[in-house]
Amino acid sequence: MKKKLEGQVAIVTGASSGIGAGVAKSLASEGAKVVINYPTDATTSAAEAVLNSIKSDGGEGMTFKADVGKEVEVQDMFSQTIK
Numbered sequence: 001m002k003k004k005l006e007g008q009v010a011i012v013t014g015a016s017s018g019i020g021a022g023v024a025k026s027l028a029s030e031g032a033k034v035v036i037n038y039p040t041d042a043t044t045s046a047a048e049a050v051l052n053s054i055k056s057d058g059g060e061g062m063t064f065k066a067d068v069g070k071e072v073e074v075q076d077m078f079s080q081t082i083k
Contacts, residue, residue, distance in 0.1 A: 006032075007031070009032060010027045012034060015050060016063075028057065028061060033060045034054060034062075035063075035077070062081075
């Protein structure tokens, strides 16, 4: 059975913890490939833990560290997401 968001990609900012992590997991459970964006002051391990949780449930995604207040970092995140 096809999931609602299969074939879609979602970028979730602040996804290394809290509400953002919950949103990322929820989108992945509906079939979206999820980019787990986390701020430059957060730890990589927290974002990786969210990604591992998504993958263990059969989902797909990647992590990306970017400050969404900096245009060049957001552009890089979008470029890497498209790749």
